[in-house]
Each structure stands twice: as structure tokens, then as C-alpha cells.
Amino acid sequence: MTLRRPAEDPLERDILPFFPERIRDAISEWLARNPHLKDTIIEVRLRKGLPVCIVHREGDVLLPGRNGQARRDGGYLTASSEDIERTLALVTDCSYYALENEFSGGYITIPGGHRVGLSGQMVSWGDGEIKLREVSGLNFRVAREVKGVAEDLVPRLLKTEDRTGFRRIASTLIISPPGCGKTTLLRDICRILGEGRPGLSLPPSQVGIVDERSEIAASFGGVPQLDVGPRADVLDRCPKARGMIMLLRSMAPRVIVTDEIGSEEDARAVALALCGGVSVIASCHGQDLEDVRARPHSSWLVSSGYFEMAVVLSRRKGPGTIEYLGEIW
Amino acid sequence: MDVTLCAKVLGSGLVLGAGALAGYTAAKATEERLKELERLEICLINLSTEISYFLSPLPKALVKAGQKSGGEAGRLFVEMGNLVGMGRRKTPDEALEEALVSIREDSIPRFGLETLRDLAKNLGGTGHREQIRYIEGSIERLKDHRRLFEEESRKKARLYRYLGLLGALSTVIVLI
Structure with a gap:
């Protein structure tokens, strides 16, 4: 292996x-x-x-x-x-x-x-x-890693905790149609969070990844083949909802990352994780925030204030073009 | 004592000893082949366990099954496991043929190898239920053959022992 x-x-x-x-x-x-x-x-x-x-x-x-x-x-x-x-x-x-x-x-x-x-x-x-x-x-x-795509993005997703004063990444929903670089961005965020960035006062975090489709870490035999950082625990090919709960119970992550949330079960698991004090970075299909709001399960997550930030991607200037980055209003 | 007589007694002893040893060696080889057949069966049982309970990938399953069984059959499985799959890019039947070079020639009876060759054509290419069926089928085939071979090899072993001794005895009589 x-x-x-x-x-x-x-x-x-x-x-x-x-x-x-x-x-x-x-x-x-x-x-x-x-x-x-x-x-x-x-x-x-x-x-x-x-x-x-x-x-x-x-x-x-x-x-x-x-x-x-x-x-x-x-x-x-x-x-x-x-x-x-x-x-x-x-x-x-x-x-x-x-x-x-x-x-x-x-x-x-x-x-x-x-x-x-x-x-x-x-x-x-x-x-x-x-x-x-x-x-x-x-x-x-052919899987090709694109490292560094989230370096400029991560500082804009950081929040300072009022009580403790340490910085954490905001729970973020990454929205885009297929092929716009959502997974690449998620992978790079995992890497950066695992490494930490002292310059941004961002300490290294334990990252839990629920990789239902084996796209984020591309694991082979349970070992990530792509760089998801030194502090990543990957549940490969595990259903998202169950995986998030498993990570919460057993791995004590600071951040949970998952791809393409879509069902009611996924939305409930995300809500549970967020209530447990963990930041969740997730992606979902859609053209923009309105598109996501129009869908029953993701709408509930967006409008209930579970996610703090949203990033909308497109291919307008090539994969990974950021069309919107800001708080979910 | 007469020197000639002494030499004759000593020579006869040596001829008898050599004949008995030759018979014993031939009988031992036959018994050893029977043991290898039993080991081959154990290898297959272990392989079936590795696949059905642990879903181990074939290379690992073969190596583990071979290590647990030992003998030439075990060595054959370990070698096959090292060659098959992604690592050395060999299919199970190619790996078997290459692994056969590494074991003692004739250590496993021919029908044992034929059973293994037939199994190798189907190893790894189907779902786990089918794999277990193939392996169990091969074990049954081996068992049936072994029963016949067991009786035959016991008779042969006895025959070789007698033949060695009697052959030596007749040589002694002729020479004396």
C-alpha cells in the first residue's frame, strides 16, 4: 500500500x-x-x-x-x-x-x-x-492537486471569538455548479487549517473530513492520497450525516469538512455539529445563494443562521472564480 | 576372523543400509507430497477465511493464508501474493506460474496444481460470494483427490520401503 x-x-x-x-x-x-x-x-x-x-x-x-x-x-x-x-x-x-x-x-x-x-x-x-x-x-x-488556491480566501473567513479571543474559521457554505473548483477549495482549506497560519493568528486545528465520494482526500486503503494537511482525520466513503456524528463523538475535531450536502439528513447533521461548537465547511450545488435558498433542506440551513459565511464560485474567469464572498444575510 | 568374510559382512551391511535408506527416502517423499496436499487445503481454507471475513485484498489474503500454513504450499501462496495485483502487475494465473518456479519441483502432486491453476483463473474477478464458492469447490476437489491419493501413497510408501530393503537383500545374495 x-x-x-x-x-x-x-x-x-x-x-x-x-x-x-x-x-x-x-x-x-x-x-x-x-x-x-x-x-x-x-x-x-x-x-x-x-x-x-x-x-x-x-x-x-x-x-x-x-x-x-x-x-x-x-x-x-x-x-x-x-x-x-x-x-x-x-x-x-x-x-x-x-x-x-x-x-x-x-x-x-x-x-x-x-x-x-x-x-x-x-x-x-x-x-x-x-x-x-x-x-x-x-x-x-487524473487527480492533480492545486495547492494554495485557498490562501487568499482563508483570512477572509476568519472570526475572532469574543470570549476567548482566539481566531477560528467561520462555518462556511461553498456554492457553485459542478466543475467550478468546490472540492479543490475544500481540500486546500483543510490543509491550511491543519497547518495553521501563525501570521493570521490561526492556530493549527484538528480537521475531520467526511469524504462520502472520496473526492476531497481521494483515499486509497484509507490513506489520503491528496494533501489534506497534517491534522486531518478522514472518514472515507462514509455517509455524510452519519460521518459527521461519528467524528463529533469520537475525534473531537475543531472543524468538520464535507462535500455536497443535499438531503434533510445532511442538513440535520450539519446543524447538530454547529450546535456542538464545531465549525463546518461544506459545499453544495447551486448557481448562487438564491438558488440554495430555493431548495427545501439547504434553505433551512441558510436561513436559520447555521452557516455564517457563503462563497459562490463560477468558471467565469476559469475554475474557482469567486463571485461572492461574505456573510449570509 | 577371515578378512574376506569381514569385508563381505561389512559390504552386505552397507548395501542393505543403502537400499533401506533409498526405500525410506522414496517413501518419505511420497508422504511429504501427501502432507503438502493437506497444507494446500489449509491454505485454501485460510484464503477463504481472509476473503469472507476480512475482505482482505487478494495479495494480502494470499500472503497471510500462506504464512499460516507453512511448507511448500504455504511458500507458493506467499510468493503468489507478492507477485499478484498492483505491486508487480501480475494477474493471479500469471503470478501462480511465476511462483511455481520458486518452490521445489514435484513437491505438490499434479492434480493439486491443476486445481490451483483452475482456481487462479477465477480468483479476484468476481464478488465475494462467488469467490468463496470457487475456493470451496477447489477444496472439495482437493479433498476427493486426496482421499484416493492418501490410500495410494500409503501403499506406495510401504512398497518403497520393502522394495529398498528387498532390492538390497537380493543384491547381497547375488554378490555373495
Whole structure:
């Protein structure tokens, strides 16, 4: 099992070794020809009988076949059934049985915090459970850390306690549509809070993370693969509501961080944590505060004054553009 | 005493001793193979426990199952566990073939290895209920084979012992 990795290209270090040799070589060759795109690769997709696809920030490319190797579909390099099966066996550590729950969620996390999305034939069981019977597509999503995105934000979220005089982070709701950098921001906030910032009179805090979708810490085998700071306790793949209560009872965090609150149960757990004197930093989907107010469960949290601050993000000037930062009125 | 007679007695003793030792060694090897089969069964039972109760990933499950059982079969499991999965990028059947190189040749009877090869094709690729079914199926197969092998190897062991001694005795008679 791997702990944190040294800085290298995550695609070459963590993902390429899983691929069959011919695909690995073809990708390496393509990378050598396009070094300027190396850091912009977001995904590598393998689909049974179809060309290997590399998705980067500027678009995507179907991988051309190599000379002397089997070419189909107009000269593209295709992934065979054996390629998919072998790759799947390796990414699951030949332990599908240990990852059944993750499979029903449609993805698994591999060392380095990268996620492998799965597609194929689903089968529905009598108890309503849906399982993947035949995997025909694998989508390797490259996890890249963006450290420091919350450095300017955190000072603006600090509050000074009247009685004790120490500074703490305000309970904050981060709102944005998907793909605007909510999770990246949450992760960086965790790191900063765990490290503390003496310059801001912010002492290091014990941070509890309820990472239901394994997106904040991207844990593998329970070990965070992305930097969430030195004082983070992560409940990986744990339902948010139950996880927040577990953290409160057992880990005594000063701050609880969680992603995408949405249900009534989540809202109640957030309220419970806030009443317990813990700051909660959470994210939720939405265009702006009004959007959040319009939804029954999040509306209750926002208007009852549980959250003190709100941050609204967009992609207007790229992911992570702050559209609003202030108190919830 | 006559020197020639002395030499004959000593030589006969040596031939008899060598024959008995050869028979004993052959019988011991047969018994050892039977023991390895039992260890292989124990390995599989341990593997089943690791998977059903602890949901241990296959590499870890194989190593632990092998360490608990010992012997050549245990060594085979440990080696296989070290090779399989993310670490060395080997599938279970590839790992088995590579691990077989590291154990003593012929230490495990052929049908034991065949059972293991069939199991390796299905290891790790299905849900945990199916994995347990595969492993239990292999254990049953091994047990059935072992019962036949047990009787046969006992007879063989006895035969080798007698054969060693009798062979030596007949050599002595011919030489004298």
C-alpha cells in the first residue's frame, strides 16, 4: 500500500503502469510528441473495441495506432476485451470482491488519488441493488492537486471569538455548479487549517473530513492520497450525516469538512455539529445563494443562521472564480 | 576372523543400509507430497477465511493464508501474493506460474496444481460470494483427490520401503 508520493507526472507514475504494454507505449509516444499537453491531460479512456481516447483541457484525441501493431478503425489504437479485463484486474488489485460497494458507485480510487470510472452492462438485483456485470469501459481521471488556491480566501473567513479571543474559521457554505473548483477549495482549506497560519493568528486545528465520494482526500486503503494537511482525520466513503456524528463523538475535531450536502439528513447533521461548537465547511450545488435558498433542506440551513459565511464560485474567469464572498444575510 | 568374510559382512551391511535408506527416502517423499496436499487445503481454507471475513485484498489474503500454513504450499501462496495485483502487475494465473518456479519441483502432486491453476483463473474477478464458492469447490476437489491419493501413497510408501530393503537383500545374495 502506498502512502503519499513524490512529485512526478501523475499520469506516467500512477496510471500508465496499469495499461497493457502496447497502449502504454502508444501513450508514451504521443506524450513525447506533445509535451506541451502533458500537464493538461484530464482523462484517459479505454473502451472495448474502440480507440483509446486522451482528454485534455483543450479537447480530446483518439490515439493513433503504432506501426507494426494491429490497427483498426482507420488507424486508431483500439482497446481489446483482454486489455480491459487485464487493466481492470490490476486496478482492483485482483480483488473485485473487496471493492463491490465501490463498483456499485461506478468508480474506484487508485493510488495517487486518481479515479477510475466504470461503464458497461448493469444488472439489477431483486433487492433494488444495481451491479456492474460486464465492464466495457474504463475512464482514468487524473487527480492533480492545486495547492494554495485557498490562501487568499482563508483570512477572509476568519472570526475572532469574543470570549476567548482566539481566531477560528467561520462555518462556511461553498456554492457553485459542478466543475467550478468546490472540492479543490475544500481540500486546500483543510490543509491550511491543519497547518495553521501563525501570521493570521490561526492556530493549527484538528480537521475531520467526511469524504462520502472520496473526492476531497481521494483515499486509497484509507490513506489520503491528496494533501489534506497534517491534522486531518478522514472518514472515507462514509455517509455524510452519519460521518459527521461519528467524528463529533469520537475525534473531537475543531472543524468538520464535507462535500455536497443535499438531503434533510445532511442538513440535520450539519446543524447538530454547529450546535456542538464545531465549525463546518461544506459545499453544495447551486448557481448562487438564491438558488440554495430555493431548495427545501439547504434553505433551512441558510436561513436559520447555521452557516455564517457563503462563497459562490463560477468558471467565469476559469475554475474557482469567486463571485461572492461574505456573510449570509 | 577371515578378512574376506569381514569385508563381505561389512559390504552386505552397507548395501542393505543403502537400499533401506533409498526405500525410506522414496517413501518419505511420497508422504511429504501427501502432507503438502493437506497444507494446500489449509491454505485454501485460510484464503477463504481472509476473503469472507476480512475482505482482505487478494495479495494480502494470499500472503497471510500462506504464512499460516507453512511448507511448500504455504511458500507458493506467499510468493503468489507478492507477485499478484498492483505491486508487480501480475494477474493471479500469471503470478501462480511465476511462483511455481520458486518452490521445489514435484513437491505438490499434479492434480493439486491443476486445481490451483483452475482456481487462479477465477480468483479476484468476481464478488465475494462467488469467490468463496470457487475456493470451496477447489477444496472439495482437493479433498476427493486426496482421499484416493492418501490410500495410494500409503501403499506406495510401504512398497518403497520393502522394495529398498528387498532390492538390497537380493543384491547381497547375488554378490555373495
